[in-house]
Amino acid sequence: MNELFNRNPFKFLIFTCTLFSYITGFSQINREVFHEDFEKASPNIQTIWSPTSYYSIDSGFSGNGLLFNSNNSITNFTSSAAISLTNLIGRTIAISASMKGENLTGGGTPGMVIQLVATPSLGGLRYCRIPLKTGTFPWEQVGRTFKIDDDIVSLSLNIGVYNATGKFWVDDLHIQVISEPMPPARDPSIAINKTHQGIYRGVNVAATSDNPANTISKSSLDELSYDWKANTIRVMIGGEKYYPDGLLLSNYDAILQEELIRMDELVSWCTANGLKMNVGLAGLSDGLFSSQAAQTRLISAWKLIAERYKMNNTVWAYDLANEPVISRQYPYNYTYPIDNSILRWPELAEVLVNAIRGIDPVKAIIIESLNYGITLDDIKPIDASIPNIIYSVHMYLPRQLTHQFGPEIPSYSYPGIIDNVYYDKAKLKELLAPLKAYQDKYRVPIYIGEFSCVRWAPNNSAFNYIRDCIEIFEEYNWDYDYYSFRTWNGWSVENSNGYYDDVFPSTKTDRELLLRSYFQQNLAQVQFSQKEKSTSICYPNPVKDEMYITTDHLDFNAGSIAIYDMLGRLKIQKTVLNNGVLKIDASTLSEGVYLYSIKNEIGKTIGKGKFIKNKF
Structure with a gap:
């Protein structure tokens, strides 16, 4: 990183100023909504928190705190405080607290609670719960974020013990605004620029893996292009071997250089066979919310990657971070006082975009949704004057169906009922409706970076699910890459439907034929493109x-x-x-x-x- 900046101190100055402007701009909107440290006189505390008989004032994390002491697993010892909605509608807030437990035994749902309870205009309740635990543990800080939707009419903060026994202390409750409302819709007459003709239809492949047998080979890539007729692959620099530390690794720079050498090989293969590549970071982007140093390292990595591939037409897109927030609550360190030097994903993504655009003005940049979500509700669209920005989600809902792993015999089918909800193509469209609405509102291209269903889901569910997903993607003109090609065989369309078997049928599976049938449509696009060129x-x-x-x-x-x-x-x-x-x-x-x-x-x-x- 230092070598890169030393070569071009002017670019480093621009980067530093840009990052500082985001940090300072971000901190200006972090206004306090609610704070309770329980240092006031008891009558003043009781005015805010009710019922007053459920808690006592005790020693806290610093000074005083509240103690909830339950001897009965069916007793509700929870108290609430009203939160004003003034200037909160449409904004995202962060809630944080300090807590301690002693002999806590959860008896039901939700057990020990620190939660926001929102009431929509049409009735019902929406909860933002901070995950808590049982047993005995010392003081620790916890936090979560929550968007106040436009239909919320009241909001309260609820803490205490519900259907559980033991002692539960709470202190330093804090709520602050961390994101302003989303911008207004763009002109609906603006064309959605996908950066390429037709649809990119392809698969995910693995450049590196803990299992070398799952690493893509040149012969497989050639087969994918010449035989299957796919026109793109999604491939990550790094991989699962670098979870969960990623950006925190002491030898990160050396690892990145090693991985780029492997990626160069794939780029040369795809240049020869005509496949386009979406190149991203996975594993080596993990930990991106751990510190400002980690975010600076991520920005430096993308500047290096952009310098490397800006002249190469085989790489059509840069995927900034695979599934931002791997195995961590987002952001896991959003506790009071919040470290405002750590950018949230929308702000960090914008800094990354500007850093790349300073090097590569054209290549598509892909911004993924948070927390494996299939909505972009919390992703502020990049300024429309910056070209070729694409927004991406991974489609695996309902996960009870698509992720039937482990020792339990698969039991969920598609179409079918899962947790009292009937899932079919209409339901999948309903799940994807917010994504389509985001596209229509902001006139931006959508890309499904991953989608799949485990092959042994009962009653040929994998075929049914993949078919319905692709039909929706095609209808909406979304690019997509199936997950995955010749990595773990649970996702394989070439293997049979057998539970954890390793059987390759004598004839192609209906799942493979399905993918091939859509990939064949890429031929017409290639012919059109060649004619145009x-x-x-x-x-x-x-x-x-x-x-x-x-x-x-x-x-x-x-x-x-x-x-x-x-x-x-x-x-x-x-x-x-x-x-x-x-x-x-x-x-x-x-x-x-x-x-x-x-x-x-x-x-x-x-x-x-x-x-x-x-x-x-």
Whole structure:
């Protein structure tokens, strides 16, 4: 990291200022909503908390705290305080507390509680519970985040012991705003720019793994392209072997360099066979909310990756972090006082985008949802002036169906009832409706980075589930990559439906045939793309000072070539007197992305394209 910054101190200064602006800007919105340290006189505390008979004032984490002492597992010893909704609607808040337990035995739900209880306008209740534990444990800090939806009409903070026995202490309850409301909708007439024609249909593959047998080979990638007809793969730098420490590893930089060498090999293979690659970070992005140093390291890693692949057209996208928040509550250290030097995911993603765009102005950047979610409710869309930003989720709902692992014999089927809810294609559409609404509201492309169902789910459920998912993705024009290809065989479409067997049937499974049938549609897109590209060719691309545009296969004798910036302003115009190769001086153009248009003698556009101007 230091070597990278020392080579370009100006870029380091820009990065530092950008990060500081996000940190300071973020801290300005962290206004206090509620704070209770129980240091007031008892009557004042009792005015806020009721019922008053359920607790006593005792020693706390610092000074006084509240003690709930239950000798009966069916007793409700919980007290509540009202929280004002003033300037909270649409915002995300963080709740934190200090707690201690002694001989706590949970008897029911929710047991020991620290929770926000929200009442929607149409009735019912919504809960934001901080996960607690039983037994005896010393003082510790806990925290969670919660979005106040537009339909919430009242909010209260509830703490205590419910259906449990033992002693439970609470202190330093704190609530503060950590995110402003989402921005307004964009103009619905704005086209959704996917950065490419048609749909990317492909699979996830593993570049590295704890099991070398699950690492993708050149022959498998060639087969995937030439035989299966997939047009893309999603592949992560790093992998599960680096969970859960990732960014905290002392030898992170050396590991990253080693992994990039392996990735270079995959890039060369895919360049040869035509597969496009979505390259991301997994394992090596874990711990991204642990400290400012970890976030700085992540930014540095992406600057390094962008420098490496900015000139390579095989890599079509950068996936910033696989499933942000691996095995940790988000953010697990959001306890009072909150460390405002640690950016939340929306702010960190924006810093990463700006860092990459300073190096690679064109390649797609993928921002994933939080906590394995299939909604983007908490992801503020990047400024629309920054091109080629894609928003992604992983679709595994309902997980009781898709993740039937372990010793229990699989019992959930699809379509079918799971936890008293009937799941079918209509239900999947309902689950994905907020994602579609986000796309329509902000006019952004959506990408399903992972989706799958364990192959041994009963009654051919995997086929049914995968089919319905793909049909929805196709209807919505979403790119997608199945999880996964020749890694763990529980996800394999080539293996049988047998429970933990390792059988490859003599004929292709219906799941494999299903994927292949959709991948075949990529052929028509390739043919269309080739036809489109045949009208004109610009090279080299990216451009330094001189560029050439071929017109020798265009059906015209004279015309013009015009070059525009991304705001539509004319920068260069040249007359074309005959077919051939036209040399253009591009030295006067500043760095960025440009469009060119070729017109014949009557002003009809017969060729167009895009190129990047770099200084090199």
